Amino acid sequence: MPLNENEWYIEAPWGRICIIAWGDCLNPPVLLCHGSLDSAATFRPLVAMLPENFYYIAMEFPGNGKSDWFPPGLMLSSYDLVYPIAVVVEHFRWQKFVYMAHSFGTIIGKLYNLSYPGKISKVINLDPTPNLLTVPADEFSEWYHFYFSKFYEKYETLNTPKETGPIYTYQEAIDTLKKKRDLTDELAAATLERISEPVCKHMIRFTFDQRMKLVTRPPFSPDSLQSLFTSIPTPTLSIIAEQSIDNGRYDRALFKLDEKAFPLKNYSIPTPTLSIIAEQSIDNGRYDRALFKLDEKAFPLKNYSIPTPTLSIIAEQSIDNGRYDRALFKLDEKAFPLKNYR
Structure with a gap:
């Protein structure tokens, strides 16, 4: 039997955070956090396959899905997205919870876990791509210009209100999502429903915050990243996509592919059987x-x-x-x- 789905908003200092919940609120909580430019809808197929004896809460980061944007004009960093998690946790008064996230959401979860130690009981990472955080010393200049210079060079575009953004037919928007995100028709439609709004007859526009395309990642050196991440005592399961390995996304953080690199023996990767x-x-x-x-x-x-x-x-x-x-x-x-x- 599918779990009941409910949707509502949580008040935050800058606006509202949209969440979708599945299951009984009396069950142990699992917080679900999506990747970059995504929405809570990405977890619907997965939740349908998960045990029913948990309470699943999928939050949408500010500027994603149906959550309100951060105030305009500001450059956004990964650290800015840690506090929204704290708002959700405080709202539900969770003492402990399981954290499950995909891609960029796994980075925010790591930063939250370091900032609020002891709150997360277990972590499930769905393709945690650590290259987003790894910056060797000789590439610091490249990192700076990629985020900071690019932000101010594209300041007007990145801070454009959604009302002045381009409009598309429904099929054009679906095709755009499928091409950029490699989604099926079903997932593209579910995602589009949460990141678009009608403009006029047969036309829609995207509603996500353009700044979310350029959220600054902290520039950890490869050694610092490994030292920091392997020091976290939380039991962690990482599901790693072969395509991400083939694309070199783990080349600078090979420790994420090696359970033995974690001295606390709290990290596991499911073995193909x-x-x-x-x-x-x-x-x-x-x-x-x-x-x-x-x-x-x-x-x-x-x-x-x-x-x-x-x-x-x-x-x-x-x-x-x-x-x-x-x-x-x-x-x-x-x-x-x-x-x-x-």
Whole structure:
């Protein structure tokens, strides 16, 4: 049964913070924080797969989703986004809570955890990209100009009120989100609903704060970042996307890929699991009380796989025509170590 969803606003000194809640407020709380230029809607598919015995609160950072902007004209830093978390925690009077975040939200969570030690009981990081914080000494000038010089050079554009922003058709806006964020149609539509508003018939405009495109990250040296992050005692689970590794986003913070780099032994990365299941064991009822082991979709971390038995019907004519000359292994059952190919 899906959890009940509720939405409301929390008052902050600069305006309102929008939150979406799922579940029973008497259950242990889990705070969900999105990535850059995103919204609480990004967590809907995930919450649907999570245990029902927790209370899930997804907040939208100022200038994102339906939350109010920070006062105009100011340059924004990662530290500015730590206090909104404190506002939410204070509103609910949480003594302890679990923190789950994606991408940029994991950075804000780390800064909150360092600033308010002892409040977070456990951390779940969804692709925490630490390169956003890593600045070697010889690149400090580059870091400064990327954030500070660029902000003032684009001051008018970044501080443009939403009322004067460009307008799009619904499909143009969907296509823009899909291209820039690599979203499915469903997620793009859910995200657009929270970061846009109608302008006139068939036209909409984005409502997020343009300054959120250039939020200043603190310039930690690689050694300082590792020393700081590995000193945090909070038990932490990191789900790391292979694509982010391939794109080099962890090259300057390889310690995030190594559980042994954390001396407190409180950091873990889920290990991909391949299960070879014998049909006879299924027939004998050995999985009757653990049917989830037969279903890859039952593992929300998507780190579990079962090799699919494959039967290939190969035409002799295709062999004679040389279509398998560059893939002769397809003609040899013994070339498949899992013994699932015939």
